[in-house]
Amino acid sequence: MKRKLQSIFDTRQKMKSDSFEIYYYSDTRFPNVEKHAHSFYEIYLFEEGKVSLEIEDKKYEMKTGDVIIVPLKIFHRALSEDTVTVYRRFVVWISESNVADLMRRSESYGYIFKKAEKEKEYIYHLDTLSHNSIKNKLIGILEELHTERFGKEEQLKNLMRDFLLSLNRFAYHENEKTMINERISVYQTITDYISTHLEDDLSLDALSEYFYLNKYYIAHLVQENTGLSLHQYITKKRLSACCEAVRDGQLIGDVCAQYGFQNYSGFYRAFKKEYGMSPSAYIEKYSYRPKE
Structure with missing residues (x-):
């Protein structure tokens, strides 16, 4: 200077x-x-x-x-x-x-x-x-x-x-x-919670009350980061968890109730839409069978 x-x-x-x-x-x-x-x-x-x-x-x-x-x-x-x-x-x-x-x-x-x-x-x-x-x-x-x-x-x-x-x-x-970083952090916290609480109530109202966040803000965050509605995102996560469980030999009727599906007919429709086959066909194709 x-x-x-x-x-x-x-x-x-x-x-x-x-x-x-x-x-x-x-x-x-x-x-x-x-x-x-x-x-x-x-x-x-x-x-x-x-x-x-x-x-x-x-x-x-x-x-x-x-x-x-x-x-x-x-x-x-x-x-x-x-x-x-x-x-x-x-x-x-x-x-x-x-x-x-x-x-x-x-x-x-x-x-x-x-x-x-x-x-x-x-x-x-x-x-x-x-x-x-x-x-x-x-x-x-x-x-x-x-x-x-x-x-x-x-x-x-x-x-x-x-x-x-x-x-x-x-x-x-x-x-x-x-x-932006704060939004990413909040999004990660919410999705981590969803992944570990698939058997719980994951409605917008429940998440809003748990995180003290506006429910529309939560819905927007998930849509912004995944391209899916909150309902679609949670359904995909629950179906994925169900698939993993039946591959390990758990009964499909027990699994769908365990991961938050209210009835089997709703689970069946969601499963077939996501994987293009019925749960029983999926089990037949992918479930683990030990070699004799």
Whole structure:
């Protein structure tokens, strides 16, 4: 980083600009600032150091590539007692009116701020590629600030919009991935339960009550992952278990009742539809017979 792009740390916590301010700090003697809140938004990209960040009543140990979003009126402070390790970070301040103007242009600019305000989601960890990309965008803004080129003010607006949109896009996709992983985990938990409770009541209402989940959400998860309705999925699992049991020599009448079929006629229809033959034909063809 060029030295001319660095700022000397100032404990000032008020904006001079009515749009945005950006700073790059690199120092070893960092004065601990009292907990404070802003009337503007703060974005903090951590680069290096032994630093923790307090946001409201929680303390976070910083890692390289962490991005912190601090909304309006949220009390926070950085803490560092290390006077040897260099503490490097980018700090961006954006006025409330600037964010409002951008969000009138597109709601996409405000995703990270809304998540922070409504869900208290303050921290994102950037992977190496995203970290370098976001950092380079900030360096580009700093470089433009230190020039007097034609169209500077408009270019600064463009660069800031690009930075914010990129950061919001990263945060959105990270949250989407988390939601997908959570759905997969819930789906796996439900199907594991079904596999080990084939003899029990596996109706939508029963599963909804057991997992404390909306029954339509459960039905959607199974359909999304298997292409089958919940009823079809459970029927296939029960029929498979029945087949395995009769191959091991159990009586078909006992097996169909054991695995949740209410009557033999319903079991017979489902079995023939699935395997293209009657249960007795299946037994004749596949049941185990010891060699004489």
